[in-house]
């Protein structure tokens with residue numbers, strides 16, 4: 001599991017550890033990891049020009065000590081101080097090995113910019129002098145120290161000017177901004193340097209392959225198709241293609257049986273593609289409703305809610321949610337749908353994804369899966385799992401229908417809603433990556449469904 005802790009949690013863990021260690025130990029560990037990352041990026045240290053943008057806090061201190069290590073290895077290191085003060089000991093160490101302080105606008109063109117403006121102590125946004133200095137080095141690779149300065153660390157918002165990094169080197173644990181968009185996009189590749197912190201459970205996490213392998217339902221020797229779970233699909237009433245795609249997402253082999261409960265005419269087409277799918281004449285352990293449902297989606301949802309089983313609520317059915325759902329739900333909106341559900345603008349949802357996914361989870365006491373580049377799966381109570389698998393090619397029509405079916409299958413197989421949604425989303429992203437050959441080729445929604453078994457083989 002990748003864990004993203006809050007600033008408060010990180011501060012507490014740092015204090016506990018610092019009390020046991022000589023002064024400066026943690027910063028030395030951080031700086032060593034940071035310097036190594038810069039060397040990796042540049043392919044060496046000797047003869048490279050390194051520019052440190054340094055604010056007044058310990059984030060600047062990390063940058064200055066890393067700069068010291070780089071200067072010792074032959075880099076030409078310049079510092080532009082951007083705060084009211086500067087980490088004095090760090091600056092003295094750098095000066096002692098030949099580092100130079102320069103005024104804003106006076107730095108030579110560097111090979112890399114190290115962003116030590118602010119870290120976890122920063123307020124969102126950048127001061128004008130910092131923004132102007134960054135703009136002067138447009139096109140130069142940026143390594144952010146801990147977080148890209150200017151992003152909102154605990155919720156992933158970016159409300160104003162901020163650093164856009166190629167690499168972010170963070171310490172001790174991930175922070176929420178490393179996982180949650182739009183800030184996560186500003187981080188580039190994130191490298192974690194272990195500095196020995198002992199941390200509590202994190203509110204925001206990201207499943208890793210081992211976690212998915214452990215949660216995945218697997219048939220045991222004595223299982224038969226009914227004990228493995230049966231998923232019911234009531235989708236595609238208005239748009240038959242969506243019905244086919246949600247069935248495709250459900251019919252990847254993760255449950256014992258898929259029943260289709262949409263219109264007969266659609267069922268005829270479903271059977272041509274998926275001959276194993278049967279009519280919905282018997283019991284199911286989870287329903288999927290809404291994908292391509294159009295006007296019928298409200299009635300489809302109402303019908304599904306009458307059975308005492310979990311329901312995946314997608315697309316058109318999201319407009320018909322009861323105030324107090326009688327069964328466990330997984331809601332699967334994209335930003336536009338979540339905006340309509342909450343009565344806000346789409347831009348608002350995209351800018352504050354964590355807040356809005358959590359708000360929907362609370363409001364409907366349900367798991368809310370907010371689709372996007374980094375899909376968020378929010379549980380009532382505030383825990384969130386972020387999906388970091390996937391490629392931009394996945395933004396293709398019908399991909400969401402496949403996801404709804406996949407999550408429904410996992411629910412029917414017995415996973416709890418939070419696990420079903422997060423494992424389903426992880427597999428969906430990984431299947432897209434697999435189908436697109438690591439992002440090299442375009443894909444369609446059906447390719448994603450068909451690649452799920454291949455991904456599971458790699459787990």
Ligand SMILES: NC(=O)C1=CN([C@@H]2O[C@H](COP(=O)(O)OP(=O)(O)OC[C@H]3O[C@@H](n4cnc5c(N)ncnc54)[C@H](O)[C@@H]3O)[C@@H](O)[C@H]2O)[C@@H](O)CC1
Pocket residue numbers: 014015018026027028030055056057058059060062083117118119120121122123124125126127145146147150171195
């Ligand atoms: N506390 C620790 O044990 C460790 C901290 N480390 C580093 O220390 C950082 C945190 O250091 P600090 O607590 O000193 O805080 P920061 O260095 O993140 O920033 C705080 C300073 O920046 C100013 N500031 C805040 N927002 C600003 C903005 N938008 N524009 C300009 N100035 C702004 C504040 O007035 C304050 O002086 C971490 O991110 C990490 O890089 C590492 O050395 C690892 C160990």
Ligand SMILES: Nc1ncnc2c1ncn2[C@@H]1O[C@H](COP(=O)(O)OP(=O)(O)O)[C@@H](O)[C@H]1O
Pocket residue numbers: 334371372373374375390391392393394395396397398399400401402403428
């Ligand atoms: N930039 C992106 N990178 C990766 N995945 C994305 C990106 N944009 C969207 N997606 C994913 O693509 C899918 C699109 O689903 P959705 O918007 O419901 O489309 P549809 O309604 O056509 O099925 C979601 O799983 C979403 O997480």
Ligand SMILES: [K+]
Pocket residue numbers: 059115116117118119144145146147148149
């Ligand atoms: K920074």
